[in-house]
Amino acid sequence: MYQMLQYSLPVQVQEIHALEKNNVLKGRTDLIVLRHMARQLRLTLLTIDGASDAVFPLRYQLTERHTSLHRMLFYRPAQLFGEETLSFVGFVSGRQPAIDLDLSAELLQADQQMLTKLTHIPGLLAYSSLELQPGRWYNLVVMQSFEVKSDLKKIDMHQHAAYQLGPRAYDWIRIHSGIFPGGLAKNTPQLIKTRHYAFTATLKNFQLYEAVY
Structure with a gap:
């Protein structure tokens, strides 16, 4: 899926190397991490008791290698056991070296x-x-499908975090969109597109580059 890449070039930049930060394509590397996370979701699902009085979302927390913290929330776990194709969005972010306690x-x-x-x-x-x-x-x-993304974007707190807090707290963000053919059981995620954001004070708060696979 990586052999043929086409790039749409926003006005702010001519190529990804022109980004001040986050200027390397990391789709292959990020996909390895996202696949691991999906595997942990699946393994955790297998340990959930099917209690009828469960309160959703179900919350779990793991400490992985090198004390990495992994939080998981299941909103509709029963629908994750099927083999239909599921959609996903993967966010990868790099915090600024120092942000104040109020912003944190x-x-x-x-x-x-x-x-x-x-x-x-x-x-x-x-x-x-x-x-x-x-x-x-x-x-x-x-998600069940990418139609869910429009509902996510309508949440006021999502808009506040994305447009007000993000540029102040992060150096860069990569947002991957893709699918799980055969669901989490197959765990073979495929990327559809990636958006690279580099936050800067010189170009309207951010630069943008999009890769379509």
Whole structure:
């Protein structure tokens, strides 16, 4: 799936190497991490008791190698056992070297509020976040279809985090869109496109580059 790449070039940049930050294509590497996260979702699912009085979302937390923290939320776990194709969005972010305590607290609050509101989105199945190294977060959102993305974007807290907090807290973000053919059981994620954001004070807060696979 990586043999043929086509790139759409936004006005801000002519090529990915012109980005001030996040100027290397990392689709293959990121996909390895996202596949690992999907595998952990699947393994955790197999340990869940089918209690009828379960409160959703189901919340789990693992400590992986090198004390990496892995949080998982299951909104509709029963729908993750099938073999139909599922959609996913993977967010990879690099924090700025130093952000103040108030901004960190605001980010945490926004994150908690948004995760609660996601419960009301029917096609959202699971959310996973892994701090692979300090300040380097991977987030995986598993959905029934990409139509769910429009519902996610309508959440006020998502808009606040994306447009107000993000440029102040992150150096860069990569957003991958793709599918799981055969569901999590097959665990063979395929990328469809990637958007690279480099936050800067000189070009309207960010530069953008998009790769279509």
